[in-house]
Amino acid sequence: MFPTPVLFERMFTPLPDKPDHPTLEEEILELWEREGTFEQLRERNRGGPIWSFVDGPVTANRPALGVHTAWGRTLKDVFQRYKALRGFDQRYQNGFDCQGLWIEVGVERELGLNSKREIEEYGLEAFANKCRDVVVRSSDALTRGSKRLGQWMDWGTDYFTFSDTNIEYIWKFLKNVHGKGWLYLGHRATAWCPRCGTSLSQHELTQGGVYQERSDPSLFVRFPLKERPSESIAVWTTTPWTLPGNVAAAVHPDGDYGLRESGEWVLASLFPEDTFVRHAKGSELVGLHYEGPFDTLAPGASVDHEIVPWDEVSFEEGTGIVHIATGAGPEDFELGKQLGLPVLMPVDEAGRFYDDYGWLHGMSTIEAADQIVGDLRERGFLLEAGTYVHNYAHCWRCDTPIIYRLSDDWFIAVDEVRPKLLEENAKVEWVPEYMGKRMDDWLRNMGDWNISRRRYYGLPLPFYPCNCGHLNVIGSKSELAERAIEGFDQLVELRRPWIDRVPITCEQCGEQVSRILEVGDVWLDAGIVPFSTLGWDNPEWISEGYATGAAKGLTKADLPDHAYWEKWFPADWVSEMREQIRLWFYSQFFMSVALIGRSPYKRVLGYEKMLDETGREMHASWGNTIKAEDAFAQMGADVMRWQYCAQPSDRNLLFGFGPAHEIKRKLLTFWHSIRFFVDYSNIEGFTPAWEQLEPDGELRPLDRWLVARTQQLVADATKAYEGTVTVDVIRGFEAFLDDVSNWYIRRSRRRFYAYDQAAFRTLWYALVQSLRVMAPVMPFLTDHLWRNLVTDGPSSVHLAPWPEPVEPDRAVLAEIAEVRSVVELGRQARSSSQLRQRQPLRRLVVAGASPVAAGHADEIAAELRVKEVEFGEVEASELRVKPNLPVLGPKLGADLREVRERLQRGEFEQLEGGRFSVDGHVLEPDEVLVERVGREGWAVASDAGVTVALDTALDDELLLEGRLYDRIHEVNVLRRESGLEITDRIRLWIPDADLIERYSDRIAAETLAVAVEPGELRVEKT
Ligand SMILES: [Zn+2]
């Protein structure tokens, strides 16, 4: 009955009240390091089946790991760990993205540089070195953070996209694409960041944070018609700076236009309040000429402004007449090309007006707005000026509002490869599925890929256009060496400024030709990774061959040979957040299909965005961002990882300390279950053996149930991991935890006090298996507990193989699930009656449960503290039926009132199948709302066809027993608070004479008292 005081040597280390996650994690990190746990794991799996994962590079521009990045890293680590437990041989190469605007803008801010001119004055060589410094510092900090998170990677053999090798692979790709005839120099109006001084591609505008709410001027402007002196056309614009670039005005040929009394033509339907003196179809206005808004300036004066037809004119907003500035809008530019309109280009690379724009010269597009409005007003062109709030695109890197301007950019044409892209994408397995559909949409609708940027720290595009008309494209460093005229010896890295000093000989005419100054889109850098890091097309393995150029000294990564690429390509799995569909998922996919006609990955896990715990975006200026280092210190990495894994990938993650607190509470239940096991095992000297993990021998039904329940956990978790659905792993574990703690241990407590070996063995098995299942998600806590619970098995949970899933005994599981649901209903009924949990009651009646549940009447009675449990009809409840008005109203019409009143009076008959008969009407189940209410003296609860009724009547006997339980509880709290061990015997004093007289033995038994005496409440260790 009681635990016997013990003299065995302790088998297990006793656990404190609660886990100290950060401390425990640091200890485990040290153990892994000392024991070479990760090395051992890789060694064990070497030569096993292959599971190929390719890491998407993290940009090495941040001073520390962020909680956003930690999310993706956790998912990658979870599945790599899982696959390793299953014996798969894997690559663990981490990647850093090292070039492009991300890095440049950070360095500009650090150095206080504000324009491209200032960068050039600072010196490109010094600037390049500064950029590399940022990458060195940041990659170091990110590595530290990732290790702390528990991510197992081959740190030190990382790939850095600024390596010469990576750049050479992109050159090879570009030469290949040029060979196919897809490379061309385009001239068009394109999205442009005036601060960064470069065009931006279509996919850069799809990144998060690009569209931000913004208030812009809203102008209605009149253009006087030359042929009709008293008439003009009205246009609407939110970008006043484009008006000096106006060349035409477009109307919809089929639009119904009206002439206002005040003399302006507008689309009639957009101004329903106005009265019109005349109507005309758009086509009747086409060909009329007007005075341009800025004919006072030379460029405007040079244009013959005319009304043109355009089918794309919107009937939804504006005036139905569109101001066309061919040099300042992509659609305008395309229309101008079709109609042969002149092109005006008002602003330069920095977004400032050119000198031929007179008094506007040197002003930025934003500075000019007010002046333009004032000037138009003065000259009588302005009809109305206000403000307009809309979502407008901003530069993803520096937050400057985007403008459109004419630019010459290098493009890769996509039309020819598009069908193959679609075909290959259809073979990829996307999780969640809708992300694959998004990729498909993107592939169908995307335009040609703008790959050139007018910047400095990036992949140098190897394009050497010659005056003879020939475009030389260099495909490798050795080809450059062969054709270089000078400067090759001084080539420190394949990078500006050094490469700009290496002219080559034109292969067509033999003349000297220079490289264009542009660098490449950063997504080329990351997109080539499945080729550059795996040694595609490389004849011979080169040790540390990837550590070239800027990457020299930062990594020991090899450049493998082509056979290695054959082995590891394509990736079995890649994972990043959703916005990468049009970025990294896309760029590597495009490059791979273009080069070899195949997708670089078989399966993708995408996930949505991270917000703060209240659902807001995280912004440093709002004070709601969380630093990873703070999260490590306050939650611990395991709790963070749980939070990431508990997130369904199709919804935004609301991350924070609140949810972390909830998770800690759940983990505490787990901790206490293990602590319970450890304490009693130490008392009894229980010694489990790893060799006999699964319990056998004399098992009770409850033990057999826990064995099946554990098998179910393993089977469900295996399925979830295989499907890359981490949330199902967490859900499965939570339910398991509840079953172990709130059913198995609760129901078996006395067997542990009495040293029933079967209970110990069964619980040990369940706990050990659950540690193995959760090891990928919580690598620290599970290993810490494993090292305590399994003393003669593998030294780390991460070195134990994955438990083989077996089909559990479903009948046993269903039986206990039903018993638990009856108990749950009993608790609901009790809480609806406001009676205390500890108050014993006379009777519970259960209706609708299957016969197997009846076999557990004793357990149900004990759990619910009732004297007897009957299975049969519940007459203690009353059926209440109400009309479901939205459904029944239309059906019954005028009869509704009568039916309703009869239902209220209980004048109805219950029919088969949940139907009711009332006043000659038959009501279907969906037409009524049914409720069961306890009759006086009964508390009733009901769910899924099972109803329980609890007799709530109390007599003196029950009340006395209720007081007994309260007192026992109070004494046991006092025992704990007095610091007594669970085995300590006590002398006890309590004030209740009647309890002592009647229940002295029970009180003694439940509190480990050797004597119970009357007096003020007090305990004393004997
Ligand atoms: Zn910018």
Ligand SMILES: [Zn+2]
């Ligand atoms: Zn030439």
